[in-house]
Each structure stands twice: as C-alpha cells, then as structure tokens.
Amino acid sequence: MKPTAFAGLGAMGFPMAAHLARQGQTLVWNRTAATAEAHAAQYGTQAQQSLEGLARADLIVTCLPTSQEVWEVMRVLGPHLQPGTVWLDCTSGHPSSAREQAEWLRQYGADFLDAPVSGGTAGASAGTLTVMVGGDPAVLERVQPRLAFAQKVVHVGEEGAGFSVKAINNTLLAANLWAAGEGLAALALAGVDLGAALEVINASSGRSNATENLIPQRVLTREFPATFALGLLTKDIGIGLDLAQSGKAATPLLAQVGGLFRAATTVTGPQQDHTAALKLIEQLNGVQLGTQAPSLGTEGPKQA
Ligand code: NDP
Secondary structure (H helix, E strand, O other): OEEEEEEEEOOOHHHHHHHOOOOEEEEEEEEHHHHHHHHHHHHHEEEEEHHHHHHHHOEEEEEEOHHHHHHHHHHHHHHHHHOOOEEEEOOHHHOHHHHHHHHHHHOOOEEEEEEOOHHHHHHHHOOOOOEEEEOOHHHHHHHHHHHHOOEEEEEOOOOOOHHHHHHHHHHHHHHHHHHHHHHHHHHOOOOOOOHHHOOOOOOOOOOOOHHHHHHHHHHOOOOOOOOOOOHHHHHHHHHHHHHHHHHHOHHHHHHHHHHHHHHHHHHOOOOHHHHOOOHHHHHHHOOOOOOOOOOOOOOOOEOO
C-alpha cells in the first residue's frame, strides 16, 4: 500500500494523523515544521520539509482553517500528484470551493472528496469522528477503510455537499449555544441557580449539546478551553448563510445568529474558544453565568 499523507497538524489534524499512523506509513507536513517533527517523534510518522514530499502518497488528507489555505497548499502540491490520487479535505470548507478544487485536480488525474468532520478535539483524539462526505461514492468506497480517525462516515451527496452539511450543523450549534446563553442569563437575573436549572433542562425538551456539555463544562467553570476557535465557528456560519442565499432559502433566524456571532467575535476575539461568545450575552445583561445565586448589589457584574 502506498503511504497516506496529512497536511495541517492543528488542534484537529495532529490527533487525526496519529490514527492514520496506526495503519501504515504516514507522511506529515505542517506550515510550522517543528509541529511535524514533534508528530514524527511521537507517532512514528515521516515529517516532510516540503509539500512536494507528500506526492508519494495516494491519499492526501488536509485539515486547514478554510478553503483558502487548502487552495494555497493544493496549488503547490497538485501538479506533483500521481494519477489516481485521492484528495480528502477535512477542512470545514466552502461548497463552491469543493466544486472548483475537484475540477482543478482532475487535470492531474486526482479525485477530490470534501470530508469535514464533527466531534471536536476529543473525538479526534479518540478516533470517533463523524465524517460527512461529498463527491463520487466509488472514490469514497476506495479510501473509507483508511479513515482510521472516523467512527461514522456518511456520504451526503455530490462535491460540496459535505461542506454544506457541516456549515449548517455548526450554524445549529451556534443557534443552540446562543439561545441557551440568553435563557440562562434570564434565569440568573431572576435569581435561579443555574446548576439546578440545567439539571432540569437536561432532563427536559430544551436540552442540547450546549446545555448538556458546552455550558456546564466550559462556561459555568469559566475555563473556556480554546479547542475550537470562535473565529472558525463564525466562518462556518458565514458558509451556512452563503449556502442559504445561493439557494434563495428564507432563513431569518440563522441570519440573526450570524450577526450575533460576528459581533461576539469582534468583542471577544477570534482565537477565544467558541463558547466565549456567551461573554457578550453576559455583558449585555450585566450578569456572569455561574452556579451561585446572584448577588443583588449594583456594583460590577452579578454572579449567578
Ligand atoms: P487550528 O487553528 O488548530 O489549526 C490550523 C492548521 O492549519 C495548523 O496546522 C496551521 O499551521 C495550518 N495553517 C494555517 N494557515 C495555513 C496556511 N496559510 N498554509 C498552510 N497551513 C496553514 O485549526 P483546527 O484544527 O481547530 O481546525 C481545522 C479545521 O477543522 C477548520 O476548518 C475547523 O473549522 C475544523 N474543525 C475544527 C474543530 C475543532 O474542534 N477545533 C472541530 C471540527 C472541525 P501552523 O501550525 O503553522 O499554524
């Protein structure tokens, strides 16, 4: 079997490439070369100094911030690819880029699959990611057994469909997170203990991943661990809104979510964890989301 290559050893890519290494020879490249060297030392992968060094592989996996960085990498590596190579892009990218990149790679006899992932850094470490794939199902069938970082792989349609599903999934994540944040701020101002409120909500119909996991683990603890950047989530919502606009879909609620997350990114900073968006809700309400009963004093933000 020819080697597999992985480009983009970030928060997601680093653990994802480690799973590939369990299956066979794995070539890794990262813009900051020291990260690739560290990966090689830790997992026995082969760090490449140049992108061209990845061309020996017949499966190239990328996981970069946006489709723009994928284009940068593809324009360098693409002309060196062997015919029959499959390029599987795990970036949360743009559907229109997927179609253009698939077309561009065809001149080198290579196939493109858009294959964004869900499950966060915890899922990447555990090898339990969900992968949503757009492109030729026969090409997916060829490479699917090699996707060692995946627990569930779903073919969702033609090129770009994987990116479309991912963008809408993350727009729903943002909507649920924001709505839960507003609801909890209202409860905090009413004097309700948020730990008790979440215990009820999570056994009731208002629950979501935001109320079950994100808010208790990241917001109430004030930890906001930066595993998924707010700027990346806001990028995903933008892709979801582009998709809606190109299909002339009426999505007034999702448009509102886009505006709120753009504002939160500006106020909080794009490198913060995505859950830090709720700090804007806290500012708007003069309350901090916590599990204590609120102090009714007028000085500073209230603890809730
Ligand atoms: P990170 O910011 O942690 O990593 C980004 C990676 O891209 C790094 O390896 C970085 O290299 C590289 N990179 C950045 N710019 C360039 C460039 N111009 N050329 C080449 N390489 C570049 O991002 P994540 O791993 O968090 O996210 C990657 C993708 O996965 C995004 O599309 C994100 O939306 C998606 N995603 C993220 C999840 C998460 O929980 N974090 C969950 C699901 C999807 P360097 O080391 O040099 O900076």
